Amino acid sequence: MNVVLKTLIVSASLFLFNAAASDASVKWWRTVQAQAVMPANQDTSGLCSIAERKLRAKYSDLTNIRSHYSYDMYRHEVWCYVQGQTQQ
Numbered sequence: 001m002n003v004v005l006k007t008l009i010v011s012a013s014l015f016l017f018n019a020a021a022s023d024a025s026v027k028w029w030r031t032v033q034a035q036a037v038m039p040a041n042q043d044t045s046g047l048c049s050i051a052e053r054k055l056r057a058k059y060s061d062l063t064n065i066r067s068h069y070s071y072d073m074y075r076h077e078v079w080c081y082v083q084g085q086t087q088q
Helices: 001-023 049-060
Strands: 030-039 063-072 078-085
Touching: 030 049, 049 063, 049 078
Parallel strands: none
Antiparallel strands: 030 078, 063 078
């Protein structure tokens, strides 16, 4: 009897989980990004904050923000790439 009750509880919870997962209102996280660029001979200390502000202007629920710099030696430019997660 106890095994039957446990089986019914597991079956019911699996059904509820699948029903919730197939609901159209469930939103998935997606990765979004923005970038900013400046000539290398300027002060680039605020470059990533510029890129982050661009991203936050588009998405209000931005989380898990990561940034990295890149240097283009042919154009003498510094790039900052910012990525984040959103559900919008």
